[in-house]
Amino acid sequence: EADIYQTPRYLVIGTGKKITLECSQTMGHDKMYWYQQDPGMELHLIHYSYGVNSTEKGDLSSESTVSRIRTEHFPLTLESARPSHTSQYLCASSELGTSEQYFGPGTRLTVT
Amino acid sequence: AQKVTQAQTEISVVEKEDVTLDCVYETRDTTYYLFWYKQPPSGELVFLIRRNSFDEQNEISGRYSWNFQKSTSSFNFTITASQVVDSAVYFCALSEARDNFNKFYFGSGTKLNVKP
Numbered sequence: 001e002a003d004i005y006q007t008p009r010y011l012v013i014g015t016g017k018k019i020t021l022e023c024s025q026t027m028g029h030d031k032m033y034w035y036q037q038d039p040g041m042e043l044h045l046i047h048y049s050y051g052v053n054s055t056e057k058g059d060l061s062s063e064s065t066v067s068r069i070r071t072e073h074f075p076l077t078l079e080s081a082r083p084s085h086t087s088q089y090l091c092a093s094s095e096l097g098t099s100e101q102y103f104g105p106g107t108r109l110t111v112t
Numbered sequence: 113a114q115k116v117t118q119a120q121t122e123i124s125v126v127e128k129e130d131v132t133l134d135c136v137y138e139t140r141d142t143t144y145y146l147f148w149y150k151q152p153p154s155g156e157l158v159f160l161i162r163r164n165s166f167d168e169q170n171e172i173s174g175r176y177s178w179n180f181q182k183s184t185s186s187f188n189f190t191i192t193a194s195q196v197v198d199s200a201v202y203f204c205a206l207s208e209a210r211d212n213f214n215k216f217y218f219g220s221g222t223k224l225n226v227k228p
Contacts, residue, residue: 041220042221043218105156
């Protein structure tokens with residue numbers, strides 16, 4: 001069983017607020033990922049990281065930012081939340097590029 | 113162009129029926145990996161299988177089996193004797209050597225409804 005955690009699981013917040021979605025893994029994986037997914041729909045990669053101090057943007061443009069100061073931690077920040085940011089955000093990690101990705105439980109964000 | 117196509121948006125079966133979920137992929141790389149994931153209503157993606165492009169052997173794990181055919185660029189997933197607990201959205205994914213395997217390309221998913 002994968003050890004990857006996301007908090008909060010659910011978040012309802014007003015427009016304009018700054019939020020940080022937390023993701024941590026205890027497997028020592030170098031690679032970590034953030035996906036955005038509307039319920040039951042396709043996953044879109046928004047950020048990924050090869051390791052500490054490396055971050056890259058994914059295929060879907062996102063107003064969020066990420067940081068990777070520690071191997072186990074990969075938080076995602078929205079400086080000013082908008083209703084268009086309402087979605088599910090999934091964090092994942094993998095040992096190698098050729099390995100399967102392990103996913104966290106997700107954060108369901110609603111911006112009112 | 114879509115790298116991974118799951119043409120079946122939604123499938124409904126009655127418990128104990130067999131069901132096959134289709135996955136067609138597109139890549140120019142000779143080295144790539146294919147994956148299947150299950151996403152139950154709780155939302156978490158559960159890894160089911162990984163297959164590399166050099167291994168075309170079919171695989172069986174309990175009621176699950178996978179048929180990989182490079183000639184048709186397909187990696188289909190069959191559930192035998194389906195159960196209500198199999199109800200979920202299933203995603204097929206591809207990673208390629210050209211990206212150093214750093215990206216997963218997911219299909220749009222197939223929602224499976226298994227009715228009692």
